[in-house]
Amino acid sequence: MPELPEVEVVRRGVAQWATGRRVEVTQVHDERSLRRHVGGTEDFVERLTGAVLLAPQRRGKFLWLPLESTPGVSASCLAIHLGMSGQVLINEPGDPRPKHAKVTLTLVTPGQAAREMRFIDQRIFGGMHLTQLAPSSHPCGSIPATAAHIAPDALEPVLDAEGFYALLRARRTGIKRALLDQQLISGVGNIYADEALWQAQLHYARPTETMTRREARRLLEALRVVMDAALQAGGTSFDALYVNVNGASGYFDRSLQCYGQAGRPCSRCETAGRTTVIRREPFMGRSAYFCPRCQPRPRRGRW
DNA sequence: AGATAGTCCTGTGGGC
């Protein structure tokens, strides 16, 4: 499941191969991946073909490439969301097309060989669309109109510990729900929520309104540390569903301390000479992993 | 405002 670090790995790969290139051919193999494009497939192809792609940007799990704009026309972008199983691969033209290829863009630039940028998506929860760019607090100054509602992500400096604390105290929900709410803080999914909560020694049902400044700071720091480490490792790949633009897996799964570790000993407890087993509990139609000793259940938890 | 249910999908895996 691509979360912030995985999307950032993809962004960097796309930056290397797509920045400044022109879309020579647009092929849509499966219209369902354009569900979020207002205007339909024909409009998508017509507007994208011939456009020059600028440096890709990211906020949370949203990725976008601004299109070089013509004077007098409002700026737009190619927005990409990977959903559950989306991939962006860079290939040479003529490479065999993967089974779940949904969109292929042929990218050209003078004096260099053409490349194909392919959007692959097995479960079709992700997609591509064209949309206007709207002013934003994002470092690049704008954001896709369709992503304007999401909050700054955990790695943006604009989100500081005091601001994070204030946001949490203003809510009446459980801390993991808050972390997964992209309108409060973006980029966090199930994996990094559980990892950061484990790191910060907070139970997932901890009511946000009882969080202390210290705990909020510890949690934000934990999010940053775990996401930075995951980025260094090329992301988390449990299976072939998440890969970088060259098709390579990340290896952060080997560093996971909590997520997916049900039945295994908590490493922090082990270091302290105790044995505690990581537990999995159903949560919001998925799972929450935690150490029952390091992350004790609050008396009045919020699920 | 917060919580929940439904929707979109397909590969996987448990049950028989």
Place this chain on the structure above:
DNA sequence: TGCCCACAGGACTATC
């Protein structure tokens, strides 16, 4: 061996 069905899971929408 093979069929069927339940299910996961990010984001969005509708509804309570």
